[in-house]
Amino acid sequence: MNRRPFLNPPHRVGRWRRALLAALVTSAVVLPLSAAVRPQTPAPPPASLAPLSASTLDEAYAANRTNAAEAARTAAAHHDRARAATDRQLAGPGRELLHFDGRGSGLVTEVLGDLARADRVAVLVPGSDTSLDTYARFHAAAAALHRELTRQAPAGTRTAVVAWLGYETPATVSTTVTTTGRAEQAAPRLRALVTDLRAITRAGAHVSLLCHSYGSVVCGRSATGLAVDDIALVGSPGTGADTVAGLRTRARVWAARGADDWVEHVPHLSADLFGTTVGFGTDPVSPAFGARAFAAGDAGHSAYFRPGSASLTNLARIVLGETKAVTHD
Template identity: 45%
Template sequence: MHRFKRTLAAFAMVASVVGGTAGWASAGAQSAVTGPPPGAAAWRSEGLIDPATATPSQVAAFFAGLDERRRDDLVRRHPLTVGNLDGAPVALRYAANRAALAADGRFARLLAPGRQILAFDPRGRGQVAEVYGDLTRARHVSVVVPGSDIDASTYDRAKDPYGTPAGMAKSLRGATRPGSTAVVAWVGYTTPVGVGVDAASGALAEAGAERLSRFVAGLDAVGVDDPAVFCHSYGSVVCGLAAPRLDAADIVALASPGMRVDDAADLRTGARVWAAKDPTDWIDNVPNVQVLGVGHGADPASASFGARRIPTAGAHGHTGYFAPGTDSLRAFAAIAEGRT
């Protein structure tokens, strides 16, 4: 009976979206940022490797064939392209993004000493990826993929820190043994804003899945081992769609509305699949069905899904999973360090 009521609720949700409230719900619909990095046209005009068609491994080979002077010249003249080019050397991307951020001027806080910005794309609401730790030397690497309402302005906000990818990344790294891990807070896709059509559909997640899989392939191209990928809320929809082509050691779905598959086997991944959902999380009230393209399917934290369950004692609400002292954070740290 409980499941039947949830299914009826799903149909009611669909009716409200496609019926009289559709105009309101879609008024703030987001246009996904896709395609090659900004500045790609000017880059291509010089006969350089095409960012739209080259694989990350080809990008890595391209830069390996350049001397230091030529690399520095490309950073100086094409910072937005180099800084967002998956497969480019990590140190070069840091330098390029410092230059791009200085020229942009809107995100001066990201230029603070010690910050390592692996990607900065000013298009749309802004996208960013920041590294905590030594990405090229750490034995283990994790990537945090956020859900709704996250962009370059909000990904490291002080309010509700464990609900932001920067806060999650810092907390995760702090829970691991010193020097053992590096964590990337990745805001590399256009996230939904609020609760509406974008959050209930898979369109933004599909665009994000392509960007996530390419980003992780870029890590592999510069010698970083397969990461553990922590996917929060709508970010787990992104990870679910990316899973078949995502070179990850672990995929962790937390606070998930669904991954757009019926069970873990349907993800078609060789990664270990984990799930965490606390009873106090409001996401538990979201119907786990797909109707007319709305909704994200089965609950990854259900026993029938087949993921490895993560304990959540001490966590509270939708954004409490990375809070210090929680069972979930302790489990995340073990996964991040490969202690599974």
């Protein structure tokens, strides 16, 4: 008698996959991966700045450009040509840096647009593998958003984009990318940035957080009571909260995932292992989470800010408050 090959029922396959994931993650936590560490190029400490406000903004920009130029000279003296080139670009006369720290993997907060006079401000919060060594692609995303905001903004509406590389992001292939640890370290810094923005911007300015990939975990850890108007999650593995209500924010929360984004296949689990929270909970684009889902087209994981894309168009509409124009899948 011919018999059909044995097939595991779907629920057993799901349990098997979850068990395998748990075993792999546990091994990663208990037995950390050893890898070659990139030699750290020295750099001067950050510039000393007066408290940020509209009146001190130009002074802060100038001090941080000077600091970046000094970091470039130090990197060149240590034969790190790539870092020196990045630092030199950031020290250019057209760059507006709210913060710069060339030490280690590097931190920088850059402004595109007239921040002090902006009616609408977007803060980009990056995900894994973002550092000074890869800053060019993050800057390109911020520049694409700024152009799209300028294109879509009604007459008289002024916009600004803040590219916030304000924390040490995890590597995509690492143990840290599966846990909330880096996000918890980053959260106070993101809150401090929003406090600074409220001191700099005009009264009533609308501030949106656009959080990509692991950056959405940072936004989730920062959201409680944060003085922002919208939080948009793209390519998110989760926020660490089970629902929008769990974020305890007054902001409107949005979520999107492109059809070609591999993060769709990341299991949406959360567990405490050896004092570390592994996984990020409910899928933000699922109805159970409760976010306002919007269309991202066929975006891959790194393509949400691609010019002409549905995701970039909708993100700009969210920032501009054109919520009725936001398209949905």
